[in-house]
Amino acid sequence: MTATRRPNRGPKAAARNRAALIAAARDAFAASGYDASLTDVARAAGVGQGSLYRHFPDRLSLALAVFEDSIAELEALAARPGTTLEEVLALVTEQTIASTTFIRLLSMPPQPDPRILGLRERVGRLLEAGLAEAQRTGRVRPEVTTGDLLLAIGMLALLLTELPTEAERTRAAGRIWRMLRQGIETPPRAGPSA
Incomplete structure (x- = not known):
């Protein structure tokens, strides 16, 4: 047969x-x-x-294919005129909450695969323009670098991987960004005294 x-x-x-x-x-x-x-x-x-x-x-090829949509979404947002650094970081945070794996790829150990380096470079370019504008308008400290933002995103992702539910990750992400903003944003200037 x-x-x-x-x-x-x-x-x-x-x-x-x-x-x-x-x-x-x-x-x-x-x-x-x-x-x-x-x-x-x-x-x-x-x-x-x-x-x-x-x-x-390999696993990384599959992960990169999965997250290509996330990068494309970030690139589309960043390409819109008037998009702020805050809006890009908010979308990165949403993507991290939905799947911490995406952002963990950006913070893998030293000597990463060149494909991960390419992913980091794309995200870095997305952050650069928004960072430059935020610094030009005085919203972000001049000493903050794109590397600082990528480090903050990596720290966020690492912490969020420990939380089991999306609701817990959402609450924690809000608290984490509130703390990180203190080191990133320019302190408000004191107004005239009464």
């Missing part, structure tokens, strides 16, 4: 499989972090392990 081969559904199936893998990985990373089971990702996407590895040869 010969085994019946499933017909090859071609490029359309490959594109659907890739999209399904990204969606499943987004959910898995949000729920379980960067170390989420890739077997579970493939199963949730309705594909085999082989299909997962044909599209994404």
Whole structure:
């Protein structure tokens, strides 16, 4: 008896499989972090392990594909005229609350993969323009650097990974940014005395 081969559904199936893998990985990373089971990702996407590895040869490739949408969303916001540093940081914070894995990629240990460096550079460029404008208008201290902001975002992500629910992460993110702003923002000037 010969085994019946499933017909090859071609490029359309490959594109659907890739999209399904990204969606499943987004959910898995949000729920379980960067170390989420890739077997579970493939199963949730309705594909085999082989299909997962044909599209994404390693975990980092899959994570970067998942978070490409997040970067694109940040880039679209930053490209809008009049967007402030505060708005960009607010969106980064929302993305971090939804999935701490995204921002943790930015703060991985030294000697990171060049793809992570590229991701950091893209986020850094998004922050630079807003930072320059905030400093020009006196809202942010002149000594604050893009590296300082990336460090603050990394610290935020690290702390939020310890909290199990989105509600807890949202509350903690608000408290963390209130504290960090004290070191970033220019102190208000005293008004005329009465």
